[in-house]
Amino acid sequence: MLTCREVVNSADHLIERELSRRQQLAMKVHLLMCRHCRRYVRQLRALLQAIPFMHSKASDSEVRDVMEHIQSHQSESR
Amino acid sequence: MSQAALVDAMRAGDEAAFSQAVRCYTPSMLAAVWGLCDPATAEDVVQESWLRVIEAIHGFEARATLKTWLCSIAVNEARQRLRKSRREIPMDLDSASASPMEERFTSGGAWLVPPTAWAEHAVESLLERDSLQQCLEKHIAALSEDQRSVLALRDIQQMPVEDICNILQLSHSNLRVLLHRARHRIFAMVDHFMETGEC
Incomplete structure (x- = not known):
């Protein structure tokens, strides 16, 4: 049977569906019996789903900075 | 378009x-x-x-x-x-930057310090809390350079693993190690924040 440390070390592979069927089964058996590991996997999954929303598209000022940089470069090279 | x-x-x-x-x-x-x-x-x-x-x-x-x-x-x-600038960045795969989760287990691999139970819906509102968002940004900025790159590209930008390997010229296994450690650090940070309210 897997230890809790092994489950935690494989949790992101489980979430990203990178485990073999046998490994998945071993994880599921452990998770059925261990509430701490269930909590870890559930919370890690939620965290990984939330993180992408930290950054979205560039702001207007960032776009303006880049476009001004390009325009100044182009006017210099003319 | x-x-x-x-x-x-x-x-x-x-x-x-x-x-x-x-x-x-x-x-x-x-x-x-x-x-x-x-x-x-x-x-x-x-x-x-x-x-x-x-x-x-x-x-x-x-x-x-x-x-x-x-x-x-x-x-x-x-x-x-x-x-x-002749600056070389070493690959951060040594034990000095090992996972902070390691110390939360007994030598036999059982939980010594189990994760805190985060409040229900805490994660849905996770990043709506400015204090947590700032804390998360601070801890991401404090990751090693390699860990930060892979976390940013994989978990924030959600780029495919193969593309990240090509962009950063990393092997698949090295990318996995870096990503795994970065996620553990971020999890440990959020867990601490959820328990104490402190960054």
């Missing part, structure tokens, strides 16, 4: 299309060079990269996605600067 239409418009010198590309892809390019230079230099690198894109877009062959191709240009630009 589809990628092909966007590329065509950029090739034709359409300024609006270029602005659209800058808006969509600048965050990914910044994320790609995050681990290679400091934030101010990263912005400079990305601006220079967009200048290169004006010329190079005519040779874009769509073998990779536009995003991956743009990130590769930004990483190459950052690497050129590093070579000029």
